[in-house]
Amino acid sequence: MHSRSWRFGALRPLSFGLVGASGLLLGGLVLRADESNSSGRSSAPLEVTQEDASESDKPLEEEYVPATKAELRRRLNRIQYDVTQNAATEPAFRNAYWNNKKNGVYHCIVCDQALFDSKTKFKSGTGWPSFYLPIAKDAVGYQTDYKMLYPRTEVHCKRCEAHLGHLFDDGPAPTGKRFCMNSASMKFIEEKSESKK
Numbered sequence: 001m002h003s004r005s006w007r008f009g010a011l012r013p014l015s016f017g018l019v020g021a022s023g024l025l026l027g028g029l030v031l032r033a034d035e036s037n038s039s040g041r042s043s044a045p046l047e048v049t050q051e052d053a054s055e056s057d058k059p060l061e062e063e064y065v066p067a068t069k070a071e072l073r074r075r076l077n078r079i080q081y082d083v084t085q086n087a088a089t090e091p092a093f094r095n096a097y098w099n100n101k102k103n104g105v106y107h108c109i110v111c112d113q114a115l116f117d118s119k120t121k122f123k124s125g126t127g128w129p130s131f132y133l134p135i136a137k138d139a140v141g142y143q144t145d146y147k148m149l150y151p152r153t154e155v156h157c158k159r160c161e162a163h164l165g166h167l168f169d170d171g172p173a174p175t176g177k178r179f180c181m182n183s184a185s186m187k188f189i190e191e192k193s194e195s196k197k
Helices: 002-033 050-056 069-075 078-086
Strands: 104-108 114-117 140-145 152-157 163-168 178-181 186-190
Antiparallel strands (some): 104 186
8 A cells, every 4th residue: 555655656656757847838839928027927928019010120239349458559530549448639720620610420439339420510610520419328437537627527429439529518409518629539420411312
């Protein structure tokens, strides 16, 4: 009697394990679509709307891989490297974009992230390209720079941390800010007009 019950007892977990495993394999898609939330209650089945479908058609953005210092030395010219990697400042009035009036977008010279739209560029009289607003809130980052006798707000590319310039509180409306950037830290992509097509 003891021998029989022991055999039966041994088979029960084994059979349950096999059924449980096959159930998981067969029902995996259902379980993912109808997982329990933290309260233990089952959430509503996953539904794909037209909006979700169009989002899924968009290509996934590739993960950014930072360039090595050696790669940057090969790819950038001397002033671009000194500005972006050593926080140097290019000469005023003797740089590529201080007087650029074309429509387009300014990108980071290191990682190609969009930084500023030409619509927010203004004539500051400083000799460097100046903007009153970045193209997106998360396009640039900030930190305090103590290299002068007074603290300044340093601006860098949020993705690759390349030095771009400094932020001042003497810009025009609507922000009152002046993003005083180095041309050497950016590349300009001109907007294609209808007449040029």
